[in-house]
Amino acid sequence: MQRLIGLLVFCAALVAGWYWMSYQRFLETPLVVPEQGLVLKVERGTSLQALARRLQGEGVLADARLLYWHARWHELAHRIRAGEFLVPPGTTPPGLLKILIEGRPVEYRLTLLEGWNFRQVMTAIARDPVLRKTLEDAAPEVVMQALGHAGEHPEGRFFPDTYSFPRGTSDRDLLARAYRRMQQVLAEEWAQRAEDIAVKTPEEALILASIIEKETGVPEERARIAGVFTRRLKKGMKLQTDPTVIYGMGERYDGNIRRRDLREDTPYNTYVHRGLPPTPICMPGREAIHAALHPAPGDALYFVARGDGTHVFSATLEEHNAAVRKYQLKR
Template sequence: MLHRLIGAIVIAVSFIAAWLMMDYRQFSDAPLNLPEEGVVYSLLPGTSLKGLASEFEQKKWLSSALYLRVMARLDENSAKIKAGEYRIPKGTTPRGLLALFVSGKVTHYSMTIVEGWSFRQMLAAIQKNGEMKHTLEGLSDEEIMKRLGHEGEHPEGRFLPDTYHFSRGTTDMEFLKRAYNAMQQTLHREWDGREKNLPLKTPYEALILASIIEKETGLASERPEIAGVFVRRLNKGMKLQTDPTVIYGMGESFDGNIRRRDLRQDTPYNTYVHKGLTPTPISLPGADAIKAALHPAKGKSLYFVATSDGGHKFSTTLSEHNAAVRKYQLKK
């Protein structure tokens, strides 16, 4: 009698084990119950696999939290899941879900720092970004630079215009550090390969010149020629006489028009009043503007004036320049 009972138990256990194995395999290969568009899921730091599996089961995305935990244990992945925001597409299986969380391939967002923006414009764009974690509110420019580890540096021009990709929850300070480091790498790389005999003593002076070039023209093809004019004027001890520096010096009082009295206003940035470069950059220059500043075009032109097509007319003599001004600015 006992033998028959033991035999029945063995058969029952074997049947149950076979059924569980078949059910587990079906679970492993069956897609999660996700909507057609998939889901975006934020795996918070410190979340355990047990908590993750239970949440997915409660949302009815997963048929068995226990099976997912067993799968992770068998694959030794339970301690390897990485926090972040993930996009889980329709058709993902439990095994694919674990592989995704272990891979750390989180959803990335992007933000572009535009060439020619000022530091304040860049900060305004960062503050409007909904994917970053904001920590800079209420801080002065000096406090921001101190937190970046560059106390005493003027922030203008220090951040490289480019498109940066980041995950949700990246702090604005982390974003700024990336843009700052990118600028330093670009600036010093170009400085090391610069032309000889430039009137620039330091990489920072190159950054200042590049920021002026950036604001003078939106045409990439013109940047080396604009740089050539400024370099020749600096070598000759001539004033740069460039409007964007005047505008920067006017600050919030600039209303869209430069008047004759503005050209005579004595601000540190007015290159109609002061010789040489401005005290700091006046914008965030892109890599092309930095390259142009350190590789200016050869030539003899000392003047330029904006034309109606968005470009500039370059002149060698003052009389040629005055004629160009009459033609393109005064329409005479």
């Protein structure tokens, strides 16, 4: 009997040792993932047990039970998070758990460009394949209400930048970030504004910056263009800037501005109305906002495009008309 008991104990020890060695090999053996890594998507509410079975079925994980038992033993099974995670080559089962618990989710990017209007912003968001759509086809006033800014015009309220976000982020979340960023940048630039400027409020600075953004072809001219508009505003002259006319035309704009368009009485037509238009006409970047609040000194009251992105600046109407004949009518 003692020999039998001894034999059973010995066999049990062998089996335990074999399982222990298998367990250790499992912990040390990397998962089977592609050279570029594996983007692992974990849906909200997915259990580690279900995830492990899925990975075993896909040939990524050798033994789902061992991963689950290991996680249970170390009280990790209920700490995994939802999201998308990048699993690089060489990742072991314990490393996988660390990624699922502590790793940063995979992030995607969307760029909102300087000079875009609100319609272009919403089109880019609608076309993004990752963002969760909650405002698709919503009217502008509905979008602003969803953001907590009911009654506010959406144009120019969102800062142009590249935004990173994980899958599951909503279009509302991204717009809220862009809105807060614009408010932050505008406040920072307003706090450092020059003394002798034409705009009286951050709102007016944003409107002027949006016009500068649309008029500027080369970055080094932003402050000079801001100077022209600042002097015209101080003198009570009409701004007479084409981008405001184009914005007022809306979807009717076909690439050409005609005489009748310059005479059309829209709220945004600065050939008809003095001062700034009622709202921004696009999203200005920080540089345009800075230029609006730090206009370059000088005596120029006019500018005309050369056709290469730069402008000719003139102090008198006669000089300006000569530049128009040279660079616009002749062309």
